Amino acid sequence: MGSREKILQAILSAKTGETSLPAIENVSMSHGDNVENFIKMVAAIGGKVMEVNSLEKVRDNVDALFPSIKIITTIEQLPWYSPHVATDPHAYEDIDLAILRGHFGVAENGAVWITDSLMNDRVVPFISQHLALVINKNSIVPTLYEAYERIGSLLYDFGVFIAGPSKTADIEQSLVFGAHGPKSLTIFLIG
Numbered sequence: 001m002g003s004r005e006k007i008l009q010a011i012l013s014a015k016t017g018e019t020s021l022p023a024i025e026n027v028s029m030s031h032g033d034n035v036e037n038f039i040k041m042v043a044a045i046g047g048k049v050m051e052v053n054s055l056e057k058v059r060d061n062v063d064a065l066f067p068s069i070k071i072i073t074t075i076e077q078l079p080w081y082s083p084h085v086a087t088d089p090h091a092y093e094d095i096d097l098a099i100l101r102g103h104f105g106v107a108e109n110g111a112v113w114i115t116d117s118l119m120n121d122r123v124v125p126f127i128s129q130h131l132a133l134v135i136n137k138n139s140i141v142p143t144l145y146e147a148y149e150r151i152g153s154l155l156y157d158f159g160v161f162i163a164g165p166s167k168t169a170d171i172e173q174s175l176v177f178g179a180h181g182p183k184s185l186t187i188f189l190i191g
Helices: 002-014 034-044 055-065 146-150
Strands: 048-052 071-073 097-101 105-106 113-114 130-136 161-162 167-169 173-178 186-189
Touching: 002 034, 002 097, 034 048, 034 186, 048 055, 055 097, 055 130, 105 130, 105 146, 113 146
Parallel strands: 048 186, 071 097, 097 130, 130 186
Antiparallel strands: 105 113, 113 161, 167 173
């Protein structure tokens, strides 16, 4: 028996029995307003929230914030709507702004849950220079516990929580936005 087999055998023989997960009760974030907490958290992680009352206002704000750039969206009511799904993800490489619907937000960490049903392609929220997400103000849940309860029984091929613009820092503590994804995140709260 070689070294590899000995190591694998040792790992297999060291297996412990299954342990049930702890019961988690009463974790709701009861202090404060979900929308207010969500807005504060998004700002704290480098994003921007804009409260609007319609998709028309989303369009007006996008025109003001992002003039003369290439935009893609999966929201049919917006003028940049494109139902086209590229066969090659590299076809999206020149997208300046992607505007997508999110299912709901999480007040605790400023994240937005989005699945493949709301994207043209899984790469779209990560390849664009800037990202805008549109969610209903009343859909914000207080904590990730409630978020996981909400998505636990749903069927989807791909889902992701998106929180803030892409950020990374090197050993010299130099913070860089957009190294691994969008440079900015704007969330439009409708309602």
